[in-house]
Amino acid sequence: MSYTVVKYQKEEGVALVTLNRPESLNALNSAVFMELGAVFDEIAQDPEVHAVVLTGSGDRAFAAGADVSELKNLSPLEAREFALMAYRTQEKICNLSKPTIAALNGYTLGGGCELAMCCDLRIAAETARLGQPEINLGIIPGGGGTQRLARLVGLSRAKELIFTGKIITAQQALEWGLVNQVVPAGQLLEEAFKLARDLAGKSAPALALVKSALDRGINMDLSSALHYEIDCFACCFATEDHREGIAAFLEKRRPAYKGR
Numbered sequence: 169m170s171y172t173v174v175k176y177q178k179e180e181g182v183a184l185v186t187l188n189r190p191e192s193l194n195a196l197n198s199a200v201f202m203e204l205g206a207v208f209d210e211i212a213q214d215p216e217v218h219a220v221v222l223t224g225s226g227d228r229a230f231a232a233g234a235d236v237s238e239l240k241n242l243s244p245l246e247a248r249e250f251a252l253m254a255y256r257t258q259e260k261i262c263n264l265s266k267p268t269i270a271a272l273n274g275y276t277l278g279g280g281c282e283l284a285m286c287c288d289l290r291i292a293a294e295t296a297r298l299g300q301p302e303i304n305l306g307i308i309p310g311g312g313g314t315q316r317l318a319r320l321v322g323l324s325r326a327k328e329l330i331f332t333g334k335i336i337t338a339q340q341a342l343e344w345g346l347v348n349q350v351v352p353a354g355q356l357l358e359e360a361f362k363l364a365r366d367l368a369g370k371s372a373p374a375l376a377l378v379k380s381a382l383d384r385g386i387n388m389d390l391s392s393a394l395h396y397e398i399d400c401f402a403c404c405f406a407t408e409d410h411r412e413g414i415a416a417f418l419e420k421r422r423p424a425y426k427g428r
């Protein structure tokens with residue numbers, strides 16, 4: 169399939185997905201959400217892809233938020249439809265059984281920050297700036313910001329960011345746990361790919377199971393989550409990869425996983 173507002177490339181088992189509206193700082197309009205959803209459907213079905221890097225084109229922004237010009241004339245019902253469309257795309261990203269890394273190459277605001285939080289890990293360029301500035305438009309986050317931000321940085325810091333609309337540096341985001349790593353801007357994609365290739369070399373079923381244990385477990389009560397983890401642990405023992413991983417350890421060699 170061909171895409172216009174999103175770019176999609178594959179390299180050594182890693183998919184690179186690039187938001188491609190640099191003239192508007194990769195603002196997220198309906199077309200972007202639709203194409204992004206189609207790209208992640210394609211990735212989900214592609215056995216050659218073992219990890220995903222999501223970034224923005226240009227050197228100014230990952231994404232500066234939902235496209236304000238599209239929000240301008242929405243009725244409440246249309247606003248709800250827009251948010252639901254974003255939600256459906258985000259669900260495809262969150263539910264992907266392969267690891268996802270957001271490479272934040274500049275402004276990561278509003279819907280952009282919400283999209284980054286749908287990825288498993290976030291690496292930020294030193295120049296990246298993050299925030300949920302919706303309050304300054306007289307609206308609130310509608311793409312999961314109130315929930316995912318609070319879960320990542322805690323309720324108090326989420327309220328600080330969302331109430332004030334202030335924009336924080338990559339370093340501050342690292343201290344708050346909103347990003348995992350900060351790197352020089354020139355090394356962002358290199359570092360994101362290094363991490364993605366490392367993850368692509370691990371057992372795909374083990375990664376899928378542990379992602380599910382973490383993402384589903386966090387929304388369960390502790391006892392249910394611990395039992396779910398036990399079930400996921402047991403499922404690993406149905407894979408060829410677990411035999412390979414354990415054999416490789418005992419034979420003091422690197423494992424060669426088959427992804428099954």
Ligand SMILES: CC(C)(COP(=O)(O)OP(=O)(O)OC[C@H]1O[C@@H](n2cnc3c(N)ncnc32)[C@H](O)[C@@H]1OP(=O)(O)O)[C@@H](O)C(=O)NCCC(=O)NCCSC(=O)CCO
Pocket residue numbers: 191192193195196232233234235236237275277278279280282301302305308309310311313
């Ligand atoms: C990101 C900011 C602070 C950058 O400011 P600056 O460097 O001055 O650059 P600009 O001239 O403002 O932007 C360049 C160009 O991009 C357009 N643009 C930027 N952000 C958006 C956007 N979110 N939607 C649509 N278009 C956008 C901007 O209009 C310029 O276009 P021109 O044609 O050249 O005029 C600054 O841009 C900023 O504050 N942006 C908005 C951030 C924001 O409020 N985000 C939240 C949106 S609501 C949301 O996401 C709801 C989901 O929960």
